[in-house]
Amino acid sequence: MATIKVERPKLNTGEKMYLGAIFKGFFITLSHAVKSLRGKSRGAEGMKSSGLGITMQYPEQTWDDQLPDYYRGAPALVVNEEGREKCVSCQLCEFICPPKAIKITPGEIPSDDEWAKVEKRPQEFDIDMIRCIYCGMCEEVCPEQAIFLRKDYAITGTNRDEMVHDKKKLYEIGGTRVGLVNKWNELK
Numbered sequence: 001m002a003t004i005k006v007e008r009p010k011l012n013t014g015e016k017m018y019l020g021a022i023f024k025g026f027f028i029t030l031s032h033a034v035k036s037l038r039g040k041s042r043g044a045e046g047m048k049s050s051g052l053g054i055t056m057q058y059p060e061q062t063w064d065d066q067l068p069d070y071y072r073g074a075p076a077l078v079v080n081e082e083g084r085e086k087c088v089s090c091q092l093c094e095f096i097c098p099p100k101a102i103k104i105t106p107g108e109i110p111s112d113d114e115w116a117k118v119e120k121r122p123q124e125f126d127i128d129m130i131r132c133i134y135c136g137m138c139e140e141v142c143p144e145q146a147i148f149l150r151k152d153y154a155i156t157g158t159n160r161d162e163m164v165h166d167k168k169k170l171y172e173i174g175g176t177r178v179g180l181v182n183k184w185n186e187l188k
Contacts, residue, residue: 063153072136073152075127076174077167078145086146086177089120093138093147101131102138125167129155148174 014020080086089106107123109116138147150173157163165173 064151067151067153071151072134072149074129074132074134074150074155075138075147075170076150076165077125077170078148078174078177079171081176081178083176084115085121085171086144087122087125088118088144088146089122090143092141092143096137096141098135098137099131099133101128101133102126103128122167125170127165127170129157129163129165130160145177148177150174 078086089104091104091106094100094102094104103124103126104122105124106120108120109118134149136149139149152173155163
């Protein structure tokens, strides 16, 4: 087998000092700055910008009404229209979560309960929002449609403990979903 030796092209003095690249970058930045000051920057109208460029002034201006349909926010648990938990503690969301942000402890439903046929519900359900990567796999894998990604991008806390959402908080922010709930379906 023949060996082919490829020679690198030799750089001239201007290329060695990167002057061309520096000046090109400077003029691109300068043209964007001039367009921003004239109010002609790309996307300024659609984003309700501050008037100078496309930067949104966050506390006063929000993205709430401009989030696309495909936006994936933070996960939350939902209840049905009767206030019952949809989650059956199948733990599929916990197993599929890439960063292992979900922790579920299943609990039994007493046999005298009206919905005892479901067999179990989560005793504890925690999602560590610091670890969550908002991939949406938990929502896709849930057979009972109990976990949804809400359109929320401002998830804050003053310490790590506040960023772990427990079952109570997840139901509080998730709310109620109306529609077919598989685990209470009589045919199931």
